Amino acid sequence: AVTGAGFVLAALRLAGAALLSPGSCAFEDSACGYEWDYAHLPWALHGEGHYISVDTSYEGERAVLSSPELYSEEWSCIRLIYQIATTSEASPDPARLNLYLRQEGESFDRLLWSAKEPSDSWLIASLDLVNSTKKYKVVLEGEMGQDKSTSIAVFEIKITPGYCIECDFEENHLCGFVNRWNPNVNWFVGGGNIRNSQSILPKDHTLNSELGHYMYVDSVYVKHFQEVAQLISPKTTAPMSGCLSFYYQLKQESSIVFTVYLRDVSGFYEEIWKTDSALSADWSLAEVDFNAPYPMEVIFEVAFNSAKGGYVALDDISFSPVYCSNQTGTPFNPAEAGCNFEEDLCNFYQDHKDGPGWSRVKVKRNVYRAGDHTTGFGYYLLANTKFTSQPGYIGRLYGPTLPGNLQFCLRFYYALYGFFKMSGTLAVYIFEENHVVQEKIWSVLDSPKGVWTQAEISFKKPMPCKVVFVSWCKSFWDCGLVALDDVSLSLGSCQAADLVLPNPGECTFEKDECVFTQKKRGRGSWHRRRGPTPTSYTGPKGDHTTGVGYYMYIEASDMVYGQRAYLVSRSLRGTSGKQCLTFFYHMYGAGTGLLSVYLKKEGDEEEIPLWRRTGEQSISWLRGLIEYESDKNYQIIFEAIRGVSMRSDTAIDDILFQAGPCLEVEEIQFSSGYPDSLNEIEY
Numbered sequence: 001a002v003t004g005a006g007f008v009l010a011a012l013r014l015a016g017a018a019l020l021s022p023g024s025c026a027f028e029d030s031a032c033g034y035e036w037d038y039a040h041l042p043w044a045l046h047g048e049g050h051y052i053s054v055d056t057s058y059e060g061e062r063a064v065l066s067s068p069e070l071y072s073e074e075w076s077c078i079r080l081i082y083q084i085a086t087t088s089e090a091s092p093d094p095a096r097l098n099l100y101l102r103q104e105g106e107s108f109d110r111l112l113w114s115a116k117e118p119s120d121s122w123l124i125a126s127l128d129l130v131n132s133t134k135k136y137k138v139v140l141e142g143e144m145g146q147d148k149s150t151s152i153a154v155f156e157i158k159i160t161p162g163y164c165i166e167c168d169f170e171e172n173h174l175c176g177f178v179n180r181w182n183p184n185v186n187w188f189v190g191g192g193n194i195r196n197s198q199s200i201l202p203k204d205h206t207l208n209s210e211l212g213h214y215m216y217v218d219s220v221y222v223k224h225f226q227e228v229a230q231l232i233s234p235k236t237t238a239p240m241s242g243c244l245s246f247y248y249q250l251k252q253e254s255s256i257v258f259t260v261y262l263r264d265v266s267g268f269y270e271e272i273w274k275t276d277s278a279l280s281a282d283w284s285l286a287e288v289d290f291n292a293p294y295p296m297e298v299i300f301e302v303a304f305n306s307a308k309g310g311y312v313a314l315d316d317i318s319f320s321p322v323y324c325s326n327q328t329g330t331p332f333n334p335a336e337a338g339c340n341f342e343e344d345l346c347n348f349y350q351d352h353k354d355g356p357g358w359s360r361v362k363v364k365r366n367v368y369r370a371g372d373h374t375t376g377f378g379y380y381l382l383a384n385t386k387f388t389s390q391p392g393y394i395g396r397l398y399g400p401t402l403p404g405n406l407q408f409c410l411r412f413y414y415a416l417y418g419f420f421k422m423s424g425t426l427a428v429y430i431f432e433e434n435h436v437v438q439e440k441i442w443s444v445l446d447s448p449k450g451v452w453t454q455a456e457i458s459f460k461k462p463m464p465c466k467v468v469f470v471s472w473c474k475s476f477w478d479c480g481l482v483a484l485d486d487v488s489l490s491l492g493s494c495q496a497a498d499l500v501l502p503n504p505g506e507c508t509f510e511k512d513e514c515v516f517t518q519k520k521r522g523r524g525s526w527h528r529r530r531g532p533t534p535t536s537y538t539g540p541k542g543d544h545t546t547g548v549g550y551y552m553y554i555e556a557s558d559m560v561y562g563q564r565a566y567l568v569s570r571s572l573r574g575t576s577g578k579q580c581l582t583f584f585y586h587m588y589g590a591g592t593g594l595l596s597v598y599l600k601k602e603g604d605e606e607e608i609p610l611w612r613r614t615g616e617q618s619i620s621w622l623r624g625l626i627e628y629e630s631d632k633n634y635q636i637i638f639e640a641i642r643g644v645s646m647r648s649d650t651a652i653d654d655i656l657f658q659a660g661p662c663l664e665v666e667e668i669q670f671s672s673g674y675p676d677s678l679n680e681i682e683y
Contacts, residue, residue: 023070023078023138023159027052033068034157040064041144054142055151063152066102067138070159075321076129077164078112078138081155081173086118086147093146094118097154099127100139106659107572107579108504109139112237116145122155126164126176126234163240163319165233165298168206169213176234177215185229185304190216190313205247205283205315214315219256219304226303231314232263233298239491241331243324244290244298246317247283250275252310257303260288262296264407265496269299283315287324293331293406294492332403337467338488340374341381347400348487357395357471358383358484365618367588373413373452373485373544376584376622380485383426383471397484399467401433407460409494410467412487413452413547414444418480426482429468430461438468452485452621453547458493505657508545509552514655516552516638519566524559524642526552526567538589539649544621553651556591559642567638571602572657574632580662581610581626581636583655587617591645595638595652597626602633612670615643621653625666 025032029047036043041063043052054063084095096116100109112127138159142152167175169189179187191204191213204212217229250258260273273288290298302312339346341360350357358381363371372380383395402408414426427443447453467489471482507514509528518525530550533539535557543551554565585595594614598607610626636657640650 021159021161023067024157026050026156027154031065034065035068037064037066041142043142051153051155053151053153054144056144056147056149061144063142063144065140065142065154067157069135069137071135072129072159072161073131073133074161075131075163076159076161077166078127078129079156079158079160079164079173079176080113080125080127080140081122081157082115082125083122083153083155084116084118084150085120085153086150088147091145091147095145095147095150095152096143097152098141098143099125100141101129102137102139103132103659104135105575105577106505107575107657110504111501114501122153124173124176124234126237128164128236128238128240129159130238165236165244166318167233168316169204169215170206174215178232180230180232182227182229184221185217185219185227185302187215187217187229187231187300187314190214212315214313215300216311216313217302218311219306219308222304222306226305228301228303231300233317235265235295235297236292237295239293239331240319240321241291241293241323242289242319242321243287244272244317244319245285245287245324246300247285247315248275249281249283249313250310251281255305256310256312258312259301259303260286261299261301262290262292263299264294264296264492266407266493268407270405289323289325290319291331294496332406332491334408334489334491337400337402338486340486341372341379342374345381349398351396351398358397358469363620365620365622367616367619369619370415370450370452371618371620371622373415373621374623376618376620380483383482383484394473395471397469398431399469399487401464401466402461402489404461404463404465406491407458407493407496409456409458409490409492409496410487411454411456411490411494412469413454413485414447415450415452415483416444416447416480417450417483425472425480426484427470427472428455428457429470430459431466431468432461433464433466448542448547451542451547452483452544453542454545456494458495503656507655509543509550509653510545513552513567515570515572516567516655517570519568519637524554524563524565526565526638526640527555528552533649533651535589535646535649538592538647540586540588540621540651544584544586544653551586551651551653553586553649554640554642556589556642556648557646561642561644562593563642565640565642567652569636571633571635574602574630574634575659576629576631577659578627578629578661580658580660581628581656582658582662583624583638584621584653585613585617585624586621586651586653587613587615588619589616589643589645589647589649591643591648592616592650593643593648594641595650596641597624598637598639599628599630600635600637601630604632607637609670625662625664627662 027045028050031045041054041058041060043054043063043065045052082097094116096114099113101112102109113125144150167177203209204214206212258275259271261269261271263269300314336347339348360379361382362379363369365377372378423445424443427440429438429440431438441459442457528550532541543549592615597611599610600607610628638652642648
């Protein structure tokens with residue numbers, strides 16, 4: 001286990017319940033205003049053991065515990081001390097403990113953290129809560145899974161102002177810092193005036209007293225050359241940048257190397273600080289600029305060369321969102337390196353030496369040529385050969401300069417038309433700033449013709465660099481069209497982005513139907529599908545999310561004229577204020593029927609129509625926007641009605657619920673398409 005020789009931890013003790021901040025609880029004689037949801041399993045309070053728990057002795061799937069309403073304008077840290085105990089080793093459906101943030105004005109809870117590892121003692125989780133002006137609640141959910149006997153216990157929840165990577169080591173959970181166990185050298189807790197503690201320093205830094213605590217590592221047990229002890233911070237859970245500071249003492253007879261590293265999720269180490277002074281008899285302050293745009297751990301590492309090495313002590317790690325040199329650093333904003341080409345080229349540009357390679361074009365809604373990816377009726381870039389008749393034509397599109405030494409994930413959508421051979425017609429290069437080095441990091445191999453397909457590439461370069469999109473046509477006879485849209489850049493690798501907890505208000509249908517269920521009547525139902533629909537001249541060729549993923553659609557050949565299919569959301573939380581619903585719909589096919597969206601409030605019989613389209617609309621996925629409000633709990637219903645012929649496969653994809661008014665306005669909420677044959681259907 002993590003608890004090294006020095007981590008002998010007593011039961012959690014808190015300095016009196018009076019000092020607890022709102023939302024914190026040690027579950028001693030009460031649940032401190034936490035309430036459980038009676039619709040689910042009950043939580044049991046064990047006052048003598050100072051914990052609250054739920055187990056499988058009751059039938060049920062989950063237990064929900066929610067905090068009183070909280071408010072904090074400053075950055076805070078939630079520390080959760082918990083344990084999942086189970087009898088079976090590995091289960092396909094294990095018990096889980098989830099922690100959600102329920103913000104005022106949001107219909108969905110945001111999942112901040114989830115754990116399923118069973119353990120034989122308590123574990124600690126540390127979660128950063130970014131400062132916000134909204135009121136919120138913390139919601140804990142225990143999912144029981146399929147195990148026969150499982151229990152989930154919560155010993156303490158503590159919400160304190162400040163950052164999770166800060167620590168003064170006065171409490172014995174050590175703020176979630178852990179020692180990476182090594183047979184010979186380890187970080188120990190020092191101080192506290194315990195007789196048997198190997199207290200090598202007279203006073204800690206926090207309290208400047210013998211009763212205070214600090215962390216230390218001693219060379220007395222070193223057996224080998226270059227023994228290493230590591231103290232690892234909790235992982236950051238929100239992007240942060242600023243100044244990391246700590247106090248240390250270093251006493252050495254032979255060389256000690258004391259280093260501070262950042263380690264990202266993929267295990268990459270970056271050194272950010274190293275001791276320069278040989279000796280510091282008193283506590284010295286170290287300050288280092290710290291930049292964690294994606295989850296990172298801070299590692300304090302001490303390497304000894306001999307058993308007479310001396311020791312290193314560490315105390316009072318703290319963080320300030322202002323860089324140490326007192327500049328408010330402007331961290332790089334990845335949004336500036338993306339573009340949907342609706343207004344202009346954003347920060348992309350072309351080199352005029354190349355001639356006009358890429359042009360910004362827009363296609364009106366039609367049933368022959370696909371529109372852009374962003375809305376279906378907006379702008380995208382097309383590299384075409386209208387302007388050049390010489391073979392060997394190249395169009396280059398340069399992105400803005402990106403800082404070096406950061407991990408990036410680049411995503412974009414492309415579509416190809418009219419090539420005999422696809423491979424190599426579009427490639428992505430990285431130009432390092434000196435413009436001498438250019439490295440090809442991606443090129444198209446093969447893709448379905450005319451479908452917007454997503455590409456994603458992770459890269460990291462030591463020097464500042466630019467992304468360049470190159471469209472290349474080898475011989476004049478084999479020049480088709482290359483289309484590009486919705487370029488976005490995010491920090492962290494693309495794989496790490498997949499580990500990020502899903503946005504609860506978003507449904508791409510890639511894994512399942514999310515918050516939606518079927519309301520079946522007869523044969524009319526929605527199907528989840530990838531690739532083209534079976535009938536030609538109707539339905540999409542691929543989904544909207546990636547081009548090769550899943551969407552929901554009605555199969556007209558299984559239905560009769562006028563038959564309806566319903567996709568109904570679960571009950572969503574009512575809020576005061578406007579909400580915005582975005583989705584993509586595909587209505588292509590001469591016989592297409594109707595697609596409508598309704599709002600059904602709890603307790604009301606009637607369904608309020610919010611949006612409707614009739615008849616064939618476009619060969620593209622089009623974006624729908626709906627602004628609505630409901631202070632009662634409510635459901636959203638998508639209703640599709642099959643049209644006059646088999647060619648009426650209607651599809652939807654990429655549904656997104658957002659709090660607040662829509663930032664854009666949709667021109668028409670209710671419109672009929674080209675054919676008006678459906679007016680005789682009553683609705």
